Amino acid sequence: MNKLDSELVRASLVSAGFEFVNRIEEADLILFVTCSVRDHAETRALSHIGNLRAFCRKRPDVIVGVMGCMAQRMGAELTERFPHVRIVCGTRAFPLIAGIVAEATRTGGPVIRLDEEFPENGPDREPSQRPSRHSAYVCAMRGCDNWCAYCVVPSLRGPQVSRQPREVIREIEALVADGAVEITLLGQNIDSYGRDLPGDYSLADLLEDVNAIPGLLRLRFITSHPKDLGPRIPQAIARLDKVCEHLHMPPQSGSDRILKLMNRGYTREYYLELVGRLRDAVPDIALAGDFIVGFPGESNEDFEQSMSLLREVRFQQCFLFKYSTRPGTRAEKMPDQLPEDVIVERHQRLLKEQERIALENHKAMIGREVEVLAEGPTRKKPEMLTGRTRRNEIVIFQGEAGLEGKLVSVRIEETTPVAIYGKLTNTSPV
Ligand code: SF4
Known part of the structure; x- marks a missing residue:
């Protein structure tokens, strides 16, 4: 989603007459599009922002701005900590960026925008303004209503808002007319697409309608939540020729006790049943997953349950994250926060196992x-x-x-x- 946000910001600035440069020394405007999902991402962004202090002293005309989740979370704290930051643009103010930059130029800033209403259908872009000629991301929905105990997305990006199907389809038709052959529909919780719209139009209907667009060759959608993936989705992947046999469906943990603490809304057994249903419908489907290692209270036994789920499902690809406390989440207040060395050791073990499985999966492809x-x-x-x-x-x-x-x-x-x-x-x- 952050990648798409950066693309949309770039597109609206180009439409407003800005040009992009390759060297920071040539820039008059420097914007950071930030992520708050993990502590590490924020630490790196803060360090890059801090490093610009000396540069801005020499070039006081340069406007530095911070956008996205970290901007939404920290707000005015960013300008207090870094007086050279002159724009703080929250997750719902992205579409206004050109006007915000103009205001910061006129007034000298700081301009802080956190409470905007995201336009009903999100920012549209000129189809030609995208980094890849052949592939494009398209936002189907923003925000999330799930409130997983470790996650800042619902508080920083707000509740789920689905775009109208006709808007999504219109954007994809324009992208395909401009040469895109592969589209990835994006949503923090894509399987619940449409639940906030009138009627009963769902992700399966959207896949069907996008699949019918002439000239499109491939269609993907991310990210899937196991609890929200409805029975029509495996059938849609099996039946619709452009929908690719790939699903990113994070389990996060293999332990029922931890899944409950995480507020994920499913059990290990349910997850495995779902994998079985998907593989029955689409035998060659590739599953990608995420695991969080070291969630508060995770015992050795809980961790071994994650390890055994990883082995049982044999994910084609897995993103394995060390748990990091995020301010304002329920997990922040939970007892039994694990020491870093325990988290690192478990993370290493899981990484090694996934590497072994990935190599075996890849080797099985030789000759195909x-x-x-x-x-x-x-x-x-x-x-x-x-x-x-x-x-x-x-x-x-x-x-x-x-x-x-x-x-x-x-x-x-x-x-x-x-x-x-x-x-x-x-x-x-x-
Ligand atoms: S479903 Fe995803 S985005 Fe929503 S709260 Fe859970 S982890 Fe965060």
């Missing part, structure tokens, strides 16, 4: 011919292209730059835990 959407040259070797399978695996193969944005066939020859290498066999899909 897969459909890859060619994305562009790799950073180190321009003669090599990178692309993604429908299951969201990254594949590296030799090919010409003209293949970018095309579906090609690649035979898998070699793998590592993070990358898969293959040989181009056909410049059209298998």
Whole structure:
């Protein structure tokens, strides 16, 4: 979501006449789009902001702004701590950024905007203003009503607000007309899309309608909450040809006791049943997950339950996070906060196990011919292209730059835990 927010900010500034530069020394405006989900992300952002102090002393004309979740959480504290920060733009004020910059230029700032109403349908952008020609993120909904005990999203981004289906579809049609072939629908809790809209239009209906857009080749959606993933979703993935066989559905823990403390609303058994239903409907589906390691009160036994869930599901990809206390969450006040060394040790063990599983999963692909959407040259070797399978695996193969944005066939020859290498066999899909 932060990536999309940055894209939308960039697009509205370009529409307002701003140009982007590659070197900070050339900039008149420096904006940080921040995340508060983990303490580490905030610490890094604060350190980057602090590092600009000397630069701003030499260039007092430069406007520095902080946007997004950390801006929403800290508000005026940011300008008190860093007087060179002249804009604080909260999560609902993004669409107003061009006007906010103009105000800060005119008045010298600071301009602090935290309590805006997000426009009903979110900011629209000029379809051409996006970083990738072939793939694009599209916001289907913002905010979340789930209140997981460790999460700051509901308090910083507000309650769930779904965009009207016709707005989402109109934006995707414009992106496809401009060359996008892969769309990823975004929402903090995408499976509950539509619940706040009149009628009974749901994510399954949206997938159906977007799937029908001519010219679109692939459709993805993230992030799925196990408790909200309805029975029509596995069927939609199985039936709709453009919907990719990939689902990011974080379990967060394998222990029922911890899931309850986290307020996740499902049990380990329910999660496994859901995985079974998904695999019955779509046998080749790739599942991605998130785990939080070291949630307050997590015993060794609870941790082993996470380890065994990771082994049982055999995720194609897993994001493993060390628990970090977030201000204002319920988990902040919970007893039995674990020492850092215990969290680090458990995190390492889980990482190692996931690496082993990922390598085995990747090795099983050797010899298979897969459909890859060619994305562009790799950073180190321009003669090599990178692309993604429908299951969201990254594949590296030799090919010409003209293949970018095309579906090609690649035979898998070699793998590592993070990358898969293959040989181009056909410049059209298998
Ligand atoms: S569902 Fe996701 S965004 Fe919503 S509260 Fe839980 S972790 Fe946060």
